[in-house]
Amino acid sequence: MASLAEAAPDLADGHRLFSQDCQFLLGVAELAQLPPASLPEVAFAGRSNVGKSSLINALTGRRQLARTSNTPGRTQQINLFDLAGRMILVDLPGYGFAKAPKPEVERWQARMRDYLRGRPTLRLACILIDARHGPKPIDEAMLTMLGEAAVAFRLILTKADLVKPAALEALSDRLQTALLRKSGAYPDLSVTSARTDAGMDELKAMLATFALPAAPPAASSAD
Numbered sequence: 001m002a003s004l005a006e007a008a009p010d011l012a013d014g015h016r017l018f019s020q021d022c023q024f025l026l027g028v029a030e031l032a033q034l035p036p037a038s039l040p041e042v043a044f045a046g047r048s049n050v051g052k053s054s055l056i057n058a059l060t061g062r063r064q065l066a067r068t069s070n071t072p073g074r075t076q077q078i079n080l081f082d083l084a085g086r087m088i089l090v091d092l093p094g095y096g097f098a099k100a101p102k103p104e105v106e107r108w109q110a111r112m113r114d115y116l117r118g119r120p121t122l123r124l125a126c127i128l129i130d131a132r133h134g135p136k137p138i139d140e141a142m143l144t145m146l147g148e149a150a151v152a153f154r155l156i157l158t159k160a161d162l163v164k165p166a167a168l169e170a171l172s173d174r175l176q177t178a179l180l181r182k183s184g185a186y187p188d189l190s191v192t193s194a195r196t197d198a199g200m201d202e203l204k205a206m207l208a209t210f211a212l213p214a215a216p217p218a219a220s221s222a223d
């Protein structure tokens with residue numbers, strides 16, 4: 001798959017979509033329990049503790065929609081959130097580290113890979129990378145796997161509030177010349193903070209391009 005061209009997303013569309021209702025749909029431990037694929041899905045993946053659940057909360061403006069934690073590996077199931085009946089946000093278990101027995105961690109990781117490779121309605125995998133640490137070998141392995149499975153992905157730097165601007169810029173440059181050239185990558189990356197909401201408007205707008213169109217307003221009964 002070639003690199004993906006980037007249309008200029010509309011900030012107002014993003015704002016409208018993410019100000020609508022977002023509901024926890026369900027959490028599943030096994031892929032067989034997933035609901036039938038219907039709405040477009042965007043998944044959030046990344047190493048444990050990178051800020052996946054926090055990002056979903058910041059996007060939807062709901063502090064405790066997705067459970068966050070100081071304990072890496074907290075989100076152990078695949079959690080689905082219905083955004084206004086127009087798209088599904090998917091909070092995936094973290095890869096890379098978890099305070100759990102190794103076989104259990106490996107099972108989660110395999111499950112997550114199966115989801116990313118096999119879900120027909122998956123439109124985009126957001127791969128989150130902690131701006132303090134940059135990409136690790138396991139992130140690169142994940143991106144290679146996504147490229148091979150022809151899953152489009154976008155890199156999102158998290159916790160930008162904890163990094164000085166010059167270091168952020170250096171990391172962005174490094175990613176531009178390396179990971180963002182991989183097959184399936186969106187050429188731009190998002191630099192975000194769930195704490196300060198930095199980068200959130202642009203990210204909402206980009207994600208909104210994958211949602212179903214809003215339902216037309218109900219016809220007035222007056223005429």
Ligand SMILES: Nc1nc2c(ncn2[C@@H]2O[C@H](COP(=O)(O)OP(=O)(O)OP(=O)(O)O)[C@@H](O)[C@H]2O)c(=O)[nH]1
Pocket residue numbers: 046047048049050051052053054055067068069070071072073074075076093094095158159160161162192193194195196
């Ligand atoms: N300063 C700062 N802290 C953040 C940000 N995003 C997340 N955190 C913190 O990072 C920790 C982990 O956040 P989570 O959202 O639970 O991370 P996760 O990727 O969902 O973790 P797992 O589900 O365990 O894989 C929490 O203590 C958050 O408060 C951010 O943008 N800035």
Ligand SMILES: [Mg+2]
Pocket residue numbers: 052053054067068074075091
């Ligand atoms: Mg989580």
